[in-house]
Amino acid sequence: MEGAAQRLERVLDHQDHLFIAVSGGVDSMTLAHAAQRWRAGGTVTMCHAVSPAVPAAATGLVRRHAEKHGWDLHVIEAGEFSDPDYLRNPVNRCYFCKSNLYDRIRGISSGGMIASGANLDDLGDFRPGLLAAKERDVRHPLIEAECTKADIRAIARSFGLNDISELPAQPCLASRIETGIPVTEADVSFIERSESALRASASEGTLRCRIVSGGVRLELGPENWADQLIRDRLSAQALQLCRAAGRMLIEVAPYRQGSAFLQGD
Numbered sequence: 001m002e003g004a005a006q007r008l009e010r011v012l013d014h015q016d017h018l019f020i021a022v023s024g025g026v027d028s029m030t031l032a033h034a035a036q037r038w039r040a041g042g043t044v045t046m047c048h049a050v051s052p053a054v055p056a057a058a059t060g061l062v063r064r065h066a067e068k069h070g071w072d073l074h075v076i077e078a079g080e081f082s083d084p085d086y087l088r089n090p091v092n093r094c095y096f097c098k099s100n101l102y103d104r105i106r107g108i109s110s111g112g113m114i115a116s117g118a119n120l121d122d123l124g125d126f127r128p129g130l131l132a133a134k135e136r137d138v139r140h141p142l143i144e145a146e147c148t149k150a151d152i153r154a155i156a157r158s159f160g161l162n163d164i165s166e167l168p169a170q171p172c173l174a175s176r177i178e179t180g181i182p183v184t185e186a187d188v189s190f191i192e193r194s195e196s197a198l199r200a201s202a203s204e205g206t207l208r209c210r211i212v213s214g215g216v217r218l219e220l221g222p223e224n225w226a227d228q229l230i231r232d233r234l235s236a237q238a239l240q241l242c243r244a245a246g247r248m249l250i251e252v253a254p255y256r257q258g259s260a261f262l263q264g265d
Helices: 004-012 026-038 056-069 093-106 120-124 128-135 149-158 185-199 228-244
Strands: 017-021 043-050 073-077 113-115 207-212 215-220 249-254
Touching: 004 026, 004 149, 017 026, 017 093, 026 043, 026 056, 026 149, 043 056, 043 093, 056 073, 073 093, 093 113, 093 128, 185 207, 185 228, 215 228, 228 249
Parallel strands: 017 043, 017 113, 043 073, 215 249
Antiparallel strands: 207 215
């Protein structure tokens, strides 16, 4: 049976010029490395978009890999913070984010094919960004190769990419803001600073600082929630961070995926 890596190589083969949207997550980073290896004579350009909602750590990771592995990297402005539809933070906020992203990449692509890092598991979630991609003829090589998240991590390990093979899920900073609360640079900056400070005191695992109705909620994955000492330390530190920023910490709770995403009745 053909394995995931072989399927992906076959999908990437014979592509003349690919422009890959590289966010800094495990999916798009692995796709970028695979395309660099398997482009079969074609060319590949990595496109990384920066904005207040993109963690600086993600941008740093992309830049390091580009320098080390000889990528043709274009860093572009994402543009979504100039889009009032995105800033309203509706239930389909990601549609406007991806629309801006792909339109910016199209502006430099010279007719080449734009590719995203969406994977097979994403098809089971509510992903408005996939509609933006469809409208703009963006391809998803990982989906075409039927690669799951587990497949992608395995491919990354086979490449020796240990720094990205086990990267935790890291959606954009705006995903921490509850649906309907407008996205602001002040909020995403607070989220990034707070999560960075808290992770220095935490165990490995998921940690989210969310802006919700009434204030700030800190969510901890099981690795940190189960340890009372770590939980208490993070709670106290989060309280200090919130007070220093003039914000209210309203809750420390177990991590729930997508808990800031609220769908209307």
